[in-house]
Amino acid sequence: xxxxxxxxxxxxxxxxxxxxxxxxxxxxxxxxxxxxxxxxxxxxxxxxxxxxxxxxxxxxxxxxxxxxxxxxxxxxxxxxxxxxxxxxxxxxxxxxxxxxxxxxxxxxxxxxxxxxxxxxxxxxxxxxxxxxxxxxxxxxxxxxxxxxxxxxxxxxxxxxxxxxxxxxxxxxxxxxxxxxxxxxxxxxxxxxxxxxxxxxxxxxxxxxxxxxxxxxxxxxxxxxxxxxxxxxxxxxxxxxxxxxxxxxxxxxxxxxxxxxxxxxxxxxxxxxxxxxxxxxxxxxxxxxxxxxxxxxxxxxxxxxxxxxxxxxxxxxxxxxxxxxxxxxxxxxxxxxxxxxxxxxxxxxxxxxxxxxxxxxxxxxxxxxxxxxxxxxxxxxxxxxxxxxxxxxxxxxxxxxxx
Amino acid sequence: xxxxxxxxxxxxxxxxxxxxxxxxxxxxxxxxxxxxxxxxxxxxxxxxxxxxxxxxxxxxxxxxxxxxxxxxxxxxxxxxxxxxxxxxxxxxxxxxxxxxxxxxxxxxxxxxxxxxxxxxxxxxxxxxxxxxxxxxxxxxxxxxxxxxxxxxxxxxxxxxxxxxxxxxxxxxxxxxxxxxxxxxxxxxxxxxxxxxxxxxxxxxxxxxxxxxxxxxxxxxxxxxxxxxxxxxxxxxxxxxxxxxxxxxxxxxxxxxxxxxxxxxxxxxxxxxxxxxxxxxxxxxxxxxxxxxxxxxxxxxxxxxxxxxxxxxxxxxxxxxxxxxxxxxxxxxxxxxxxxxxxxxxxxxxxxxxxxxxxxxxxxxxxxxxxxxxxxxxxxxxxxxxxxxxxxxxxxxxxxxxxxxx
Numbered sequence: 001x002x003x004x005x006x007x008x009x010x011x012x013x014x015x016x017x018x019x020x021x022x023x024x025x026x027x028x029x030x031x032x033x034x035x036x037x038x039x040x041x042x043x044x045x046x047x048x049x050x051x052x053x054x055x056x057x058x059x060x061x062x063x064x065x066x067x068x069x070x071x072x073x074x075x076x077x078x079x080x081x082x083x084x085x086x087x088x089x090x091x092x093x094x095x096x097x098x099x100x101x102x103x104x105x106x107x108x109x110x111x112x113x114x115x116x117x118x119x120x121x122x123x124x125x126x127x128x129x130x131x132x133x134x135x136x137x138x139x140x141x142x143x144x145x146x147x148x149x150x151x152x153x154x155x156x157x158x159x160x161x162x163x164x165x166x167x168x169x170x171x172x173x174x175x176x177x178x179x180x181x182x183x184x185x186x187x188x189x190x191x192x193x194x195x196x197x198x199x200x201x202x203x204x205x206x207x208x209x210x211x212x213x214x215x216x217x218x219x220x221x222x223x224x225x226x227x228x229x230x231x232x233x234x235x236x237x238x239x240x241x242x243x244x245x246x247x248x249x250x251x252x253x254x255x256x257x258x259x260x261x262x263x264x265x266x267x268x269x270x271x272x273x274x275x276x277x278x279x280x281x282x283x284x285x286x287x288x289x290x291x292x293x294x295x296x297x298x299x300x301x302x303x304x305x306x307x308x309x310x311x312x313x314x315x316x317x318x319x320x321x322x323x324x325x326x327x328x329x330x331x332x333x334x335x336x337x338x339x340x341x342x343x344x345x346x347x348x349x350x351x352x353x354x355x356x357x358x359x360x361x362x363x364x365x366x367x368x369x370x371x372x373x374x375x376x377x378x379x380x381x382x383x384x385x386x387x388x389x390x391x392x393x394x395x396x397x398x399x400x401x402x
Numbered sequence: 403x404x405x406x407x408x409x410x411x412x413x414x415x416x417x418x419x420x421x422x423x424x425x426x427x428x429x430x431x432x433x434x435x436x437x438x439x440x441x442x443x444x445x446x447x448x449x450x451x452x453x454x455x456x457x458x459x460x461x462x463x464x465x466x467x468x469x470x471x472x473x474x475x476x477x478x479x480x481x482x483x484x485x486x487x488x489x490x491x492x493x494x495x496x497x498x499x500x501x502x503x504x505x506x507x508x509x510x511x512x513x514x515x516x517x518x519x520x521x522x523x524x525x526x527x528x529x530x531x532x533x534x535x536x537x538x539x540x541x542x543x544x545x546x547x548x549x550x551x552x553x554x555x556x557x558x559x560x561x562x563x564x565x566x567x568x569x570x571x572x573x574x575x576x577x578x579x580x581x582x583x584x585x586x587x588x589x590x591x592x593x594x595x596x597x598x599x600x601x602x603x604x605x606x607x608x609x610x611x612x613x614x615x616x617x618x619x620x621x622x623x624x625x626x627x628x629x630x631x632x633x634x635x636x637x638x639x640x641x642x643x644x645x646x647x648x649x650x651x652x653x654x655x656x657x658x659x660x661x662x663x664x665x666x667x668x669x670x671x672x673x674x675x676x677x678x679x680x681x682x683x684x685x686x687x688x689x690x691x692x693x694x695x696x697x698x699x700x701x702x703x704x705x706x707x708x709x710x711x712x713x714x715x716x717x718x719x720x721x722x723x724x725x726x727x728x729x730x731x732x733x734x735x736x737x738x739x740x741x742x743x744x745x746x747x748x749x750x751x752x753x754x755x756x757x758x759x760x761x762x763x764x765x766x767x768x769x770x771x772x773x774x775x776x777x778x779x780x781x782x783x784x785x786x787x788x789x790x791x792x793x794x795x796x797x798x799x800x801x802x803x804x805x806x807x
Contacts, residue, residue, distance in 0.1 A: 042527045044527070098657075100657060109541065111561065113515075116515055117515050119600070120596070121522075123600050128603070129445065131604050136600075136602075136604060140563045140794065141508070141509070141561035142562050143794060146563075146793060146796070147663065147794075149795060150660050150661065150795065155657060155658050155660045155672070156656075156658065157657070157658070158658035158660075158796050160560065161560060162559040163557065163558040177576055181580075202532070202538075205531075205532030206532050258556045259554060260502075260503070260544075260557035261554070262554050263549065265549070266536035274554060277499065393541050394545050394549075395541065
């Protein structure tokens with residue numbers, strides 16, 4: 001048996017709230033973070049609707065200094081890290097050296113995409129000689145993680161993980177491995193994604209955005225996603241470490257599973273074979289059967305292919321019992337937060353474990369009959385909560401919390 | 403936990419592709435650095451780059467139309483084919499659910515960002531083609547490798563900039579060791595990009611004439627491109643199939659300076675911690691290390707700090723541990739660099755020869771170690787460290803050992 005890994009804290013910033021408590025309350029109140037975007041402006045008539053952090057003011061959590069050099073992704077991640085470190089009552093080290101036993105594992109798809117594209121754009125528009133060299137460091141995909149490490153003196157492993165929409169959960173899996181292998185005392189693990197014109201335009205041009213501006217996960221009439229942003233980090237440590245320092249574990253990361261469809265990079269594998277395998281592996285490593293799952297936090301987003309694939313996988317794993325398992329789709333509230341989505345899902349699952357209820361899902365009329373999807377909270381039917389994160393490029397991940 | 407060995411090597415580099423061509427080039431001191439061809443450098447104060455020449459994706463990519471893939475993916479797939487062939491392994495006979503892919507990169511597929519901006523400049527947002535978007539995110543690199551070879555186990559990209567190759571190989575080693583997979587394709591890939599080039603040029607970090615790591619007159623690094631894929635498998639399965647074993651992976655160490663986004667910690671604190679962690683995890687004493695594959699970019703700061711870190715960790719022992727940088731020949735291939743260098747370490751262990759640092763002329767009092775100047779050397783190394791440092795203050799050191807049979 002491998003040493004249990006537990007969650008001892010969480011930091012979350014999303015369009016529905018900042019801080020784990022505010023986020024949980026908003027989720028259980030069925031709030032939806034949709035708004036007219038302040039970030040995106042193509043100069044055309046189409047107003048972008050996103051789930052973005054409105055009037056985002058990182059100074060509220062980070063203080064006035066050193067914000068300017070951080071781009072939007074780095075700010076979101078730095079805030080989530082601050083909230084997460086506060087939740088475990090970490091005292092920052094006096095010295096200038098980073099804490100070698102405290103690290104960060106951050107899932108993301110696009111990283112600092114707007115910094116990357118803007119840097120190149122400046123070369124085209126202003127000429128190479130006028131490009132600001134100080135903007136270059138933000139053009140690596142791991143810049144949010146690097147900036148957060150500097151800000152919070154995180155001297156241990158600093159990994160960025162890109163596995164599509166599964167990034168946030170794969171980051172949690174990676175962190176549990178690192179803890180068990182003795183490479184860190186505590187890891188902040190999760191993900192970040194910013195609303196940016198570049199990613200938004202890609203979703204728009206490929207017809208992936210909800211034209212009705214209403215994400216309806218699993219519903220027959222769903223017509224696409226609403227893009228979201230945010231960051232969620234869980235403080236993970238071995239149970240013995242947590243107990244040793246007198247901390248109270250909030251939940252256990254009981255099982256993890258991942259797979260790759262290896263079929264295409266631009267669409268979900270509708271046969272759901274890989275998704276099913278990831279779920280089964282998560283259950284197996286949690287040492288439970290499907291009947292012991294007391295609730296599901298789903299990655300369904302309103303996407304045609306993604307929701308179809310996930311429903312197919314869930315039906316195969318849970319069979320006729322699926323209708324009896326409460327299920328929730330946080331993307332109906334927070335939007336499709338891409339590389340952060342798995343981590344936000346895990347934070348939602350943590351809230352579910354603590355309250356012993358599955359959060360409601362916004363706009364859930366006419367859902368498939370074999371799904372227990374509701375606009376009100378539903379009690380857990382067991383101790384284990386399954387979190388899924390499936391990606392259109394073939395990565396699949398599932399985690400069991402309890 | 404299981405012991406893990408390297409049994410296949412494939413690489414696409416500015417000095418040659420495939421194990422034989424690459425090894426011949428780096429042991430004979432071949433310079434792969436030349437004036438940049440892929441874009442106009444007339445606006446830049448520098449003009450050198452380390453590009454991969456004569457690479458035709460149609461020779462390598464089979465499962466998808468080659469031109470559909472970004473350049474980094476194309477090179478990664480090519481390196482994968484070379485590695486699998488080199489390992490003499492038939493993937494068809496294996497459980498594809500137990501084969502994983504772990505890759506590293508700095509920029510992923512940045513040429514699609516360039517296309518985005520070129521189209522935007524020419525005709526506004528409306529003229530940007532929709533099909534470039536799904537090809538851009540860096541997760542497509544392991545995704546395309548997985549598609550090409552039908553790998554259905556865990557797959558991920560670890561984009562930890564210029565240390566990414568070591569991070570990716572390290573985690574592949576972890577996944578095998580803890581028994582989650584039975585075979586891993588691990589490495590790194592990066593495509594030559596004007597974004598990267600402009601960045602380093604604006605930082606004043608690019609060498610004007612040649613790359614001279616550790617030399618007193620070194621003037622900078624030279625951006626490059628390339629890919630490497632290593633085949634990793636448990637010792638048991640390698641022995642069972644009588645595979646050629648290049649090296650055993652003993653362990654690795656990672657750290658973050660948490661100091662500055664681009665500048666190394668002035669005393670090399672993080673670099674030292676990564677090396678120390680790698681030795682500790684590997685159960686190797688400092689006296690046992692007989693070669694260090696340096697990060698050795700050729701910038702004044704990197705080479706000074708790396709030398710200092712080695713001296714601080716190894717003390718006087720540092721003077722008798724040869725430490726060379728193949729970046730003097732192949733340039734800085736970014737996220738591919740430490741993967742190519744790990745393959746190079748595996749070849750050094752299996753052949754007994756260590757590659758030189760070329761263009762080395764004048765000793766620098768601040769870099770006072772043995773950098774294997776200009777000539778490859780037969781030293782029969784048994785244990786080597788592969789260093790990699792990156793933007794974000796990331797450090798990673800991988801420890802490999804000769805397979806004694």
